[in-house]
Amino acid sequence: MTKTSMEPISTSGPTFDQISAAIKAWLGANNDFLCHFLAQEENWLLINRDLNGRVRLVLPDHIQDSTERGHWDELAAKLMGQLGPHGHPDNTAILFETDLEHARHGASCYPMNGFTNAWMADRLATEANWTHITPETKGATRVVFFSIKGGVGRSTALAATAWHLAQAGKRVLVLDLDLESPGLSSALLPPERQPMYGITDWLVEDLVDNSDAVFDSMIAMSPLSHDGEIHVAPAHGAAHGEYLAKLGRVWMPKLLAGGTREGWTVRLSRMLDKLETRIRPDIVLIDSRSGIDEIASACITELGANLILLFALEGEQTWNGYRMLFEQWLRAGVAQQIRERLQVVGATVPELDRIEYLSGLREHAYEVFVDTLYDELAPVKLGRRLDGSWKVGELSEGWSFDEADDNAPHAPWAVHWHRSFAGLRSLQGRLAVIDAQELQSIFNPLLEGVHNIIPTEKLS
Structure with missing residues (x-):
């Protein structure tokens, strides 16, 4: 045969x-x-x-x-x-x-x-560890902007959020951790404001105990600061130098006295702690690299994020990617440690058929959440408090939501596509002339959601 x-x-x-x-x-x-x-x-x-x-x-x-x-x-x-x-x-x-x-x-x-x-x-060849979930930070609120695929307007949304929070008088620290595809700093800093060094410089110099040489020159304040302040730590400095050679070393563990090793994610956390001590921000916005790699793993699971924004385009690639990630958490028994921090963001929602598009996005997000992260029980209507925690109904014995619940993590915060942000050469220039009403018409659910995650005592 x-x-x-x-x-x-x-x-x-x-x-x-x-x-x-x-x-x-x-x-x-x-x-x-x-x-x-x-x-x-x-x-x-x-x-x-x-x-x-x-x-x-x-x-x-x-x-x-x-x-x-x-x-x-x-x-x-x-x-x-x-x-x-x-x-x-x-x-x-x-x-x-x-x-x-x-x-x-x-x-x-x-x-x-x-x-x-x-x-x-x-045992993995990389240090990416999606199953080690660091508890939420008790210091400045940390928000991670993440997407499975690139080109979803994630960095633009982060820049707009920083602008909005500064308008509200908040002190914002922005980290560009999309190290292999940097660019966020140009959205918030004009060329003359770019600092001399960046995050890659600190991570490389830290390997030889020389990080103090670059620390004071790796942060710059954006002219978009308004009533508050936007402090930016870029991926690289104004003169990027041998960037590819440095990038190949940022993942290295540091050899400590006695022969022990400090992993690069621990070093990254130490750097962030040091930046927070210096800037004393109300909120930290972290731009993660898209995809499931070491940077994304560190940003989502290792930095104690209080809110993790999952940018999503309606499509099979998006939901297959998030399903793989959620299933890994489920298998490892750590889903309960991270699921309450997640929130889907509907990225670049088209001008035409918006209601239909968002309905499909919600439906497919719900399918993934209910199959992986939600508990198997009759859903109840819950909601997120101003401090970011979830209100649980008296009859609820688990964590689940109805598909139509607008307060559920699978219900997308819509970011509308707008021609004024398409193909911009200078996002910083666009934000310099935009008004609050126009920005809210594009990003409002995202802006309100992030603003509300800041603890009440920091909103006064």
């Missing part, structure tokens, strides 16, 4: 996407033994997936010479047999460590559902 192009091609074993299912099946088949083993305080299990996608077990060191060792060898051999090329040979299928934290160090870890003290550790 001749094979057709529609017939599956045989393989020698399961693929990467089938690893998790094989592990869950193995856990289920050995549930009684594992529950008894893990119920003992000194015991734990780490299922380690290495950089090549191969899996092995890591167990406490005292198991190595115990009477249980033989049974563990048998269990490991069964799992490795199910994993095929994604397993390790029998004689290397188990590692022994004295300390769980040491065994988990440097990995993206999440608990195995249904088991106490059982963890999955994923």
